[in-house]
Amino acid sequence: MEEKKKIIRKKAKVLKDQCVACGTCEAECPIEAIKVVAGVFAEVDEGRCVGCSKCEKVCPASIIEIIEKEVVK
Template identity: 60%
Template sequence: MEKPGRLYNKNDAYSQFQAAGKPPAAERRSWREKTERKRRRAFVSTEDCVACGCCVKVCPLGAIAVVKGIAARVDEGRCVGCGKCAKECPATIIEIREVGA
């Protein structure tokens, strides 16, 4: 005989999660999937860059350099996509985009 007030079968996994307000294990995401963020990188439109160097000054990792006084170039290995360079750029030609892992 079941205890009074129990509305689910204790042996049924779906019923247990339903009672707790959680989806069943097959529908739940792992903690890694929940916390994993898309990788972001800065991209500079070299045709429109005025090579003022503002982005170079604010980059915390030194991932941007002005090449030959013509345009800024981003070192993708060092860039973490923080967006400081895009906010500082007076020509607004730096974009922060999501890239594949």
């Protein structure tokens, strides 16, 4: 039987209720993994996000954090 491996992946998380939808994070993301939705809040495409933390560093409201997710493969 094949042993499953646990992998830690980093992803950006936006506190949507505090987002001011300025678009700074969207402009900074090198792989277009974060978008401002309907001018209301930013949303992260977890399938694309690589956890580089560029969005977290430029967010003027400081409401983006990089979290670690455990993935079993």
